[in-house]
Amino acid sequence: MENLQDNQFDVWEVFIQSKPGLPHIHAGNVHATDKKMAVQNARDTYTRRGEGTSIWVVPSLNVTASDPDENEMLFDPSNDKMYRHPTFYILPEGAKNI
Amino acid sequence: MKNLHNDESFQKRIDANEHVEPRDYMPEGYRKHLIRQISQHAHSEVIGMQPEGNWITRAPSLRAKQILLAKIQDEGGHGLYLYSAAETLGVSREEMIEQLHSGKAKYSNIFNYPALNWADIGAIGWLVDGAAIVNQVSLQRTSYGPYSRAMIRICKEESFHQRQGYEIMCKMMAGTLEQKQMAQDAMNRWWWPALMMFGPHDSDSPHTGDAVKWKIKRESNDTLRQKFIDKTVQQAELIGLVIPDKDLKWNAQNGHYDHGTINWEEFFEVINGKGPCNKQRLEHHKKYHLEGEWVREAATAHKMKKIKRERHHLTH
Numbered sequence: 102m103e104n105l106q107d108n109q110f111d112v113w114e115v116f117i118q119s120k121p122g123l124p125h126i127h128a129g130n131v132h133a134t135d136k137k138m139a140v141q142n143a144r145d146t147y148t149r150r151g152e153g154t155s156i157w158v159v160p161s162l163n164v165t166a167s168d169p170d171e172n173e174m175l176f177d178p179s180n181d182k183m184y185r186h187p188t189f190y191i192l193p194e195g196a197k198n199i
Numbered sequence: 200m201k202n203l204h205n206d207e208s209f210q211k212r213i214d215a216n217e218h219v220e221p222r223d224y225m226p227e228g229y230r231k232h233l234i235r236q237i238s239q240h241a242h243s244e245v246i247g248m249q250p251e252g253n254w255i256t257r258a259p260s261l262r263a264k265q266i267l268l269a270k271i272q273d274e275g276g277h278g279l280y281l282y283s284a285a286e287t288l289g290v291s292r293e294e295m296i297e298q299l300h301s302g303k304a305k306y307s308n309i310f311n312y313p314a315l316n317w318a319d320i321g322a323i324g325w326l327v328d329g330a331a332i333v334n335q336v337s338l339q340r341t342s343y344g345p346y347s348r349a350m351i352r353i354c355k356e357e358s359f360h361q362r363q364g365y366e367i368m369c370k371m372m373a374g375t376l377e378q379k380q381m382a383q384d385a386m387n388r389w390w391w392p393a394l395m396m397f398g399p400h401d402s403d404s405p406h407t408g409d410a411v412k413w414k415i416k417r418e419s420n421d422t423l424r425q426k427f428i429d430k431t432v433q434q435a436e437l438i439g440l441v442i443p444d445k446d447l448k449w450n451a452q453n454g455h456y457d458h459g460t461i462n463w464e465e466f467f468e469v470i471n472g473k474g475p476c477n478k479q480r481l482e483h484h485k486k487y488h489l490e491g492e493w494v495r496e497a498a499t500a501h502k503m504k505k506i507k508r509e510r511h512h513l514t515h
Contacts, residue, residue, distance in 0.1 A: 108495040109292040110502075112283075129348070130283050132292065134502035146276050149269075150356070169222050 112161040113139040115146075117153035125157050133158075213414050218344040221287040229413050233343055234288050235304070236415065238295045241281035242306035244274045246480050250314040251323060259317060266363050267320065273360065277353045284345040300485055307331075308466065309392050311474030318371055318378075318385035324364015326386075326393040326431070332357050333427045334397065342414035365434060372438040379439070386435070387443040394458070395466045397424040403463075428456050 110132040116125035128147045133139035139158040148156070167175055183189045192199065204224045212219070219225055248271050255271070258264035282292055298304035309327050314320060335357065338350045371382040398404055398420040410416035418426075428447075435442055446459030468474070 108492075108499050110495070110498065112286070129280055129352075130286075131279070134498040135505065138498070146279050149272070149276070166222065169220070169224075 110134050110138075113143070113158040114161050114164055115139075115143040116157040116159070117143075117147055118155040118157075119152060120154050125155065128152075130161060131158070210412075213342055213412075216414075217342075218347065219342055220344045228409060229415070230288050232410060232413070232415060233346065234285055234290050236410075237281055237285040237288075237346055238290065238298065238304050239306060241278045241285060241295065242299050242304055243310065244278035244281060246306045246310045246484065247327075248274050249480055249483055250310060250312075250476075251320060253314055254317065254320050257317070258320075263367075270324070270360050270363060273356050277349075277356070280349040280352055281346075284343075284349045287345045296488065300481065300488070302472075302481075305470065306480075307396060308469050308474065309396050310480055311469050311477045312388070312392055313476050315388075316381060316385070317367070318381040319389070321364050321367030321371060321382065322385035322389040324360050324362075325368055325434070326364070326389045327396070328357060328360040328364060329431060330393045330396045330427050332361055333423050333430070337418045337423060338416075340414075340417045346415075368440065369438050372440060383440060386440050390443050391462065391465075394424055394428070394461055395463075397421075397427070399463065399466075400461075425455050428458055432456055 111134065112130050113133055114130050115128045117128045118125045128143075131139055131142040131146055133142050136158065140156055143156050143158055147153070179185065206226045209219075209224060209226060209229070219229075251267060251271050251274075255264060255267055258267050282295060285295060286292060295304065299306070314323060332354065335350050335354050339347060339354060341347045341350065368382050368386075371378040401407060401419045401421045404420055407416065407419060411419070432442060432447070444459045446457065448457055450457045469477070472478075
């Protein structure tokens with residue numbers, strides 16, 4: 102998994118949480134040789150203006166992604182399963198708070 | 200829409216304004232065009248640190264120095280965002296740097312002009328960054344996802360760059376006669392190169408056709424250049440700077456400024472290495488890249504040592 106080809110280090114994906122309570126969102130990536138350097142570089146590169154209060158870094162090679170060729174199968178909108186949506190259900194007139 | 204592996208369905212996705220992501224099918228020409236454009240853009244950010252870096256130690260106040268440092272740091276960051284975007288296309292950072300050093304990859308021509316005095320720092324921020332912003336705002340809608348995301352981030356950070364440059368020009372234009380002359384002189388030297396940043400006229404632009412078809416480029420060179428001129432004239436007039444173009448005049452019929460002829464001969468001379476600073480900019484980059492070699496080696500050696508130690512723990 103490590104980049105031994107050249108001296109440009111490994112690539113790490115960077116996720117930033119803009120404030121507590123919100124999800125960590127992908128911001129981009131940095132090059133680094135270890136976790137500590139990855140966090141430091143992510144801090145310098147992506148949070149110079151109060152963009153975040155927490156950083157996650159993950160080696161890019163450890164990210165497994167779905168195959169775009171399988172998008173149709175994976176992300177089918179399942180329009181035949183409308184019962185997954187609340188609007189599918191017929192309720193008696195006058196039912197409240199539901 | 201279906202992600203079929205042919206150019207026709209790719210074009211359909213583009214026409215439907217879908218973004219293209221790194222693992223999607225893309226024609227080889229699309230990939231090549233992006234690698235060339237994004238790496239050139241990244242190199243421009245990094246080489247662009249040099250003319251300004253030259254003035255950090257000579258900034259006229261602590262405030263000016265802090266601002267300039269922050270701006271140059273941003274530019275380094277912008278270079279990194281862009282290198283990352285290019286890397287998603289299968290080119291390594293090392294290859295890109297090699298191409299810069301060998302001259303195969305270009306950077307923006309504008310950085311081959313020298314920053315002679317403090318007024319140049321004002322003119323660079325106001326005009327050079329101003330022109331870059333017009334281009335980058337348009338590129339936020341580029342079809343390649345990682346490039347578009349990098350542009351959005353860059354545009355957010357960049358608007359202070361132009362304002363700080365304009366503020367320097369405002370201050371000098373409110374100063375002594377000598378300061379006013381310096382500001383006007385910087386304006387005279389930077390105006391035309393700034394217009395050239397948008398590239399050749401649409402009629403002579405070799406790369407525009409495919410780039411527009413693929414929505415890498417969303418607006419043409421001439422359209423972007425016109426936007427920049429229309430915005431900038433009022434800002435110049437407000438502080439008493441004269442645009443060094445005797446043919447510049449408001450055209451009430453089309454609602455734009457007409458401008459004089461751009462000296463493309465100079466443009467191509469500078470692109471082909473005859474600008475005042477081409478040699479200096481590249482040599483500087485090579486020198487510091489080489490001088491940093493031991494740092495990269497040490498960091499890599501440290502990593503290898505740790506991996507070895509971890510493996511040792513696992514087996515014992």
